[in-house]
Amino acid sequence: MANIREIAERAQVAPGTVSRALNNKGYISKETRKKIDKALKELEYVPNELARNLYRNRSNMIGVILPDIEHPFFLGIIKKLVIELKKYNYGVALWTTEYEAREEKEYLERLKRNAVDAAVVFVPVLDRAFYQELGRPLVLLDRIVEGIPYIPIDQEKSGRLAARKLYEDGCRHVLTVVGEQSDEIPSLKRHVAFIKEMEKLGGTVKVIREEWNNFELDYHMELAEKILEQEPEADGIYAADILGTAFLKVLRRMGRNVPEEFEIISTDGIDESNHAAISLSAVIQPAEMIAKEMARVLMGQIEGHPVKKIKTIDVYMYNGDTTK
Amino acid sequence: MANIREIAERAQVAPGTVSRALNNKGYISKETRKKIDKALKELEYVPNELARNLYRNRSNMIGVILPDIEHPFFLGIIKKLVIELKKYNYGVALWTTEYEAREEKEYLERLKRNAVDAAVVFVPVLDRAFYQELGRPLVLLDRIVEGIPYIPIDQEKSGRLAARKLYEDGCRHVLTVVGEQSDEIPSLKRHVAFIKEMEKLGGTVKVIREEWNNFELDYHMELAEKILEQEPEADGIYAADILGTAFLKVLRRMGRNVPEEFEIISTDGIDESNHAAISLSAVIQPAEMIAKEMARVLMGQIEGHPVKKIKTIDVYMYNGDTTK
């Protein structure tokens, strides 16, 4: 692997001149350019990014921190984020926490060490102070922390759309499952909006309180079973993706027809992604929009001119196999 | 962001001494260690990885190149690969080609530029010479190229297991779909083994020839429809993941019962991953094993002592919802 000095020697010029030629900076005579190009080819020169990175103090990498890439909603966003960031000449370092807060912390430390130029945290679980004291470009997906940008999604609309669709389809005893409440987590608002809208329409909502801490299907299956046992009257649910799938599985197993006897609307559907044989009806949070906005916000911070106005992501109803 | 020199100044020692203290190399007196620790804390020192990277000529990153992360089989492997590589203190740079050969090339060039220390290519589509001339640590998943390691999977066993299961369950007119033939792509052998085994048992296999170039569900749906129309007698299929899902969807739509009237076995199932309401029966290619082996082979190359014997990954039958 030839370096720039070897090129310079062979072309009989100074290293600085080679660098200028490579980067098209400043004037270079036709003559020397030719000599340099020749040397470049002969020695099959390839620049070393590690050296460039050090000089620029940039890695052109974004750290993506999340518990588990198999979560379909996150996955859809990551897919688009990779594409978006590429347009800015940025790559993605994939960091999974496996639900360990300690891991999230460790990765954010790596952000400090300049292993990446910025990070996005999908499920931020650390104390808000931690983010605030980081002093590095950062975006959170679903957490409000003073001073740290996050991607707002129209969660109220999500709740309203779901309520209306279920009501229109004739559901009158619907369920929704809410976990730990926190003002810092904007997505929780969708349940409030859902309940409000459903009651306004004249339906009944049974709110199930259940703390959860993972995205594993088995856990959700048990939960679904328990709930269905407790609530035999229920005829519909508005639930996070995996819980929705769990309900579908359990209902099928019980021999109850979906959507005829029971409808399911997922809270966080993803557009375009559809690798399942039965697709959940869902309120779609467009992955591409989210990814685009993330990229814009990250780049703004890196370039030193933070984006002032972050777009609120619009959502829409997708009618899949679990609604009429 | 304080650097090592500022720490040295404040602690009244030389930068080299600070470096030794940080890395626990050579002897350091209690006294100076204390001074250094104090300075480290006061200035909130964080080492700069870009500088380290340059010095070591290492990024501690592996490039993962694949067409689309939403492909469930690849996704399952990536998930485990991230976990495995972390044990070696390595991270993953996620590079998707969106089915463009040009992109694969571009990413491999980045490997040359030392943006990553090694790469794994899930669906290598370039000329073999390209890989051979790279001169950088590399692993392919499913392609035999002289001189480049790949992860062998027991594809013959996969075909045999699927054939036996279908036969046992009473299927006698089964289908399998094969694309372009190439001796360089080991996974194609499973179809040969499948056909052989099924015919040995006394069943009939109809081989559908179809070139394909993407992993999109819609495309596979159309294909499934066409095939089912042409082959009304068929009562089972051994097919790649997405095509299997497509068959399931189309059969359901047609009102044909799965698995009673038609069985489906996917060629590339993944253990543990099960985010679908109906799970395909499949021959499982254990993601964790594959990822472990990939990591081992990559690290071997990076450390300069290439792994000689790469384990062949064993497969096993998983009985899901699409077989009896």
Add this chain to the structure above:
DNA sequence: CTGAAAGCGCTAACAG
């Protein structure tokens, strides 16, 4: 238009 020199932040070799 080009060369020389300094430096990004860190580490290792070598004196002392």
Add this chain to the structure above:
DNA sequence: CTGTTAGCGCTTTCAG
């Protein structure tokens, strides 16, 4: 045990 020096490979002043 610690300081000095050189250098990883590149880029950017600053002279000339």
